[in-house]
Amino acid sequence: LTYRLWYWPGIPGRGEFVRLPLEAAGVAYEDCGITRGEAAVVAYLDAQRRQPAFAVPLIEIADGEECERIAQVANILAYLGPRHGFAPTDERARRYLNQIQLTIADLIEEVHRTHHPVSVSLYYEDQKPEAARYASDFHERRIPKFLDYFERIAAANSSGWLVGDAWSYGDTSLRLVLHGLTFAFPKRMARILPDYPAICAICGRTGALDGIAAYEASDRHQPFNDGIFRHYPELDG
């Protein structure tokens, strides 16, 4: 069984939600955007005939002659989690984990709109007034609403993880979100994070997992830059 991750090179992006649990669980994969380059990702998407994907990230699972392609972060993680021990064994708990991951996907979409409120095809510089208005609402209403939700879940689970009694992809996704928000909005996050001790503790525990610590210290780990999470001081509420 061979895993090939297809995602844009140069940014952690949505691909990072897939990389983190694979790294934490010590599962081997080829990161094709990095090994083969951006043009290969474009060519790969263009070449799809049967069951095309709308976008990357996409994971390709090759098993001899057989090959399955799975796109959409939550769909990829729901497939990988139970197979590699980073989702609960209980089906009901797995559905709840999927629900959390889908809510994280909604948050990520909103984060992206802080710098691209009008169009993903235009530069941030061409939509700055709209971005300023959007970001103000995002800071005031949306960040607290999402973080309150995650904190309630974390505080209600005595294991010290988001769902069940061991780490899951929900914990690695939560760590990515908290790191990303802190990179993009350091002043804002410094003010509000003290109100969220349970999710901060999960973030710390996840970072202490051997696979995550090794990955984040490696040169495979791409820093935040101009992807989904961006730091523009004027948008730091």
Added chain:
Amino acid sequence: LTYRLWYWPGIPGRGEFVRLPLEAAGVAYEDCGITRGEAAVVAYLDAQRRQPAFAVPLIEIADGEECERIAQVANILAYLGPRHGFAPTDERARRYLNQIQLTIADLIEEVHRTHHPVSVSLYYEDQKPEAARYASDFHERRIPKFLDYFERIAAANSSGWLVGDAWSYGDTSLRLVLHGLTFAFPKRMARILPDYPAICAICGRTGALDGIAAYEASDRHQPFNDGIFRHYPELDG
């Protein structure tokens, strides 16, 4: 086994993605927003302690003493589909169907931003210039990108349905999207829909299902109005 759907009354909204396949399959459910009123939905969300949901739609599955709550449209449909025959039996096909539903969720989020590009807390009237800019990009780039994707999938499947050889929740979701876009942007859709014969055919076939025809003719069926799909002539590209 009793199903209770929790969603805001008065709009089809995201709840309609759940209602349609249940109606098509003849599965009984209580539509609690309608039977108990909006205040009951607010109270229901506020009362959640263990495993809270971020938002509705949410489906509650009561089985004697046992009660499970599932939120997020794609998560709800992935649960209901295989249990009521509106998802393929093959697991791989089910993953592909989930992938399509998640892409529809992304589109729905983009549709919502045509009239709320800056903030979901403000009225459309307070963000009209931003909405005009956003809608222009949405018409020019995003609608064709999404419809091209659905058309490729539909054209590649000889059964006349989106995935597998029978109708699934992918088909009811696609019908809702095409109806919604046509309600919101009638001029724009009239111009481009002729380029998409395969998905228009699926939309028609889905509407001819006994359960859908009966539901859409009933007074349970709520018309589009000021929900996700809204008709503002000035935004009709």
